[in-house]
Amino acid sequence: MHKKVIVEITTYKSIYDAWNVFINPDYITQWNYASDSWCCPTAINDFVIHGTFSYLMQSKDKKHGFTFSGKYISIIEQREIVYELDDGRIVQVDFIQEGDKVIVRETFDAEKSNPIEIQRTGWQSILNRYKMVLERM
Template sequence: MNKNALTASVEIHQPISLIWKIWNEPEHIAKWNAPSAEWINKKIENNLIEGGGFLYVMAKKDGTENFDFSGTYTEIIEHERIAYTLDDERKSLITFTGNNPVTLTEIFEPVPGLDVTMQQEFCQSGLNQLKAYAEQFNK
């Protein structure tokens, strides 16, 4: 991870087993993986094994912006951490700490040349969406 890595974090009041499932299963990812209601996931693939890959095709509903978010998993420790390398070689680490509440932290290398504040806010907003989605389930 480079020294310019950004961090976003959220505390979710649910068991780790539920948070892990929501983070990794495509049917759940589709419900939370967007920074706002303007965005949708047009396609989600997730092969959660070391050496496996993932692909999220994200787009604004109005069609003005879209991008693929894809990479390869480099480390998976169930209920603890997920590390991956994106197709453009940037690295990310997701950690899951605790059990009800769970602190989910994402450390990621930003896209060079894009506003880092915007990237930080985009990631944090996605985590906030995850929290809202996860906490709607009965405890």
């Protein structure tokens, strides 16, 4: 059984914008990496139930990289995305409207090879970058 880890951001952008920046490959390549020494040169996203996604995450010097990929299990427009990573872990992304703010919350199954806190920090850094891109719109 995997431990569940939660990260989130709050924004005052519309839920429509929050959703669009999260699923659109043109935006994904701008935010889907944890530090300034990395990038996401390509993002392919077949955003339908049973559709697949594949994001190349790579160091800017191109010495390290990996593909972050999986398939969509559930999509509730502007509310929830659930996907399964290629290694079988589940990720749920909730878009929660609270008055004039939107909370984007990711709950993911931790992998077993890295400490939980390192995983939480990495996923939070990516979500913080997502928020920066979203709020530049």
